[in-house]
Amino acid sequence: MARRLAALAAALSLVAVVPARAEDKPVLTVYTYESFTPDWGPGPRIEAAFERTCACDLRFVGLEDGVSILNRLKLEGASTQADVVLGLTAELVPEAKATGLLAPSGVDLSALTVPGGFGDDTFVPFDRLDLAFVYDSEAVEDPATSLDALVNGDPDEKIAIQDPRTSTPGLALLLWVKAVYGDRAEEAWTKLSRRILTVTPGWSESYGLFTKGEVPIVLSYTTSPTYHEIEEKTDRYKAMRFAEGHYRQVELAARLKASPHADLAESFLRFLVSPEVQSILPVTNWALPVAATAEPLPAAFGNVVQPPKPLEIPAEEVARQRSGWTEEWLRAMARR
Known part of the structure; x- marks a missing residue:
C-alpha cells in the first residue's frame, strides 16, 4: 500500500509539473x-515563427491604427501591459520618445536599406510604404494624375480616407497635403472634403468599404493592388500616380522600458528584420522590405507604381505642428 501511495504521489507530482511549466512560459505582449x-495578416505567421525560437508566448493586441498605439501608450503610461509597440511611423518618433516609456532597441540597423536613410537608437524599421489613392478601374474612368486634380475632381466620385488623429495613413495624408499645398492646405482640404464619403478610424474599415464597392477610391498604398493581383488574380484595382510625388511611410517597432522581458523584446525586434520575417511582410502586410529577404519578391511587385519622388516632412516639425494642422483639417471637414 505504501508503495502504491508513493507511486500515486509521484505520478500526481508529474502531472502538476506540466501546467506549472506552461504557466511559467513568458508572455511577450505586442501592441500593433x-x-x-x-x-490573413502577418501576425499569425510571425507569431508561429518567433515562438519556434523563443520558448515564449507571443501575443498581439490589435488597435485601430498606428496613431492609436501612441494614444494608448500615452493613456496607460508606465502601467502599460505592452512589451513592444509595432506600427508607429517615423513622423511619430519625437512624440513617442517624449513619453519616456521606450528603451534603446539594441538592434544594429546598419544593414537595413531605408530610402533616405534611418538612424535611431530606439526604433527599428521593419517595412516601408508609399501612400496612394487606390481606385476601382471598373468605376473610375479618368483617374487623377496629380493630387491637385484629385482635390479639384468630380465631387460625385467619392473617396474614403482615414482619421489623422487615430491612423498613420490618415496622418500621412495630412502631411501629404501640407507638403504639397503649404499655407493653402486648409483651402485644399475644404475642396477635397466635397469628395469624401467617410472618414474611418483606421485603414481596415475604409478599405473594407472600397472592396465592397461602396466607394470607388480609397486612401491606401501603392502596394495595395499587388494584393489583389496575387491573391485574387485581378488587375481591377490600381494606384494613382501623382506628379507632385507621394508621401512615404516607414513603419517602426520599439520596446518598452518597463517590460519585464527586456531580452525577449530585443530578440523580437531583431527578428523583425530577419530574412524570414522580411519575406513574410511583403505578402501579408503588402509592404516593401527594409532588409534582405529569404526569398525573392513575387513578380507582381514589379508592377507597383513608382512615385516620381518621395515626400516627407521632418519628424521634429510634425511634432511641433501636428496639432495645428489637425485643427485645419477639422475645420475643413466641418464645412462638408
Whole structure:
C-alpha cells in the first residue's frame, strides 16, 4: 500500500509539473494595428515563427491604427501591459520618445536599406510604404494624375480616407497635403472634403468599404493592388500616380522600458528584420522590405507604381505642428 501511495504521489507530482511549466512560459505582449493581427495578416505567421525560437508566448493586441498605439501608450503610461509597440511611423518618433516609456532597441540597423536613410537608437524599421489613392478601374474612368486634380475632381466620385488623429495613413495624408499645398492646405482640404464619403478610424474599415464597392477610391498604398493581383488574380484595382510625388511611410517597432522581458523584446525586434520575417511582410502586410529577404519578391511587385519622388516632412516639425494642422483639417471637414 505504501508503495502504491508513493507511486500515486509521484505520478500526481508529474502531472502538476506540466501546467506549472506552461504557466511559467513568458508572455511577450505586442501592441500593433488591427490589420496586422487577422489570419490573413502577418501576425499569425510571425507569431508561429518567433515562438519556434523563443520558448515564449507571443501575443498581439490589435488597435485601430498606428496613431492609436501612441494614444494608448500615452493613456496607460508606465502601467502599460505592452512589451513592444509595432506600427508607429517615423513622423511619430519625437512624440513617442517624449513619453519616456521606450528603451534603446539594441538592434544594429546598419544593414537595413531605408530610402533616405534611418538612424535611431530606439526604433527599428521593419517595412516601408508609399501612400496612394487606390481606385476601382471598373468605376473610375479618368483617374487623377496629380493630387491637385484629385482635390479639384468630380465631387460625385467619392473617396474614403482615414482619421489623422487615430491612423498613420490618415496622418500621412495630412502631411501629404501640407507638403504639397503649404499655407493653402486648409483651402485644399475644404475642396477635397466635397469628395469624401467617410472618414474611418483606421485603414481596415475604409478599405473594407472600397472592396465592397461602396466607394470607388480609397486612401491606401501603392502596394495595395499587388494584393489583389496575387491573391485574387485581378488587375481591377490600381494606384494613382501623382506628379507632385507621394508621401512615404516607414513603419517602426520599439520596446518598452518597463517590460519585464527586456531580452525577449530585443530578440523580437531583431527578428523583425530577419530574412524570414522580411519575406513574410511583403505578402501579408503588402509592404516593401527594409532588409534582405529569404526569398525573392513575387513578380507582381514589379508592377507597383513608382512615385516620381518621395515626400516627407521632418519628424521634429510634425511634432511641433501636428496639432495645428489637425485643427485645419477639422475645420475643413466641418464645412462638408
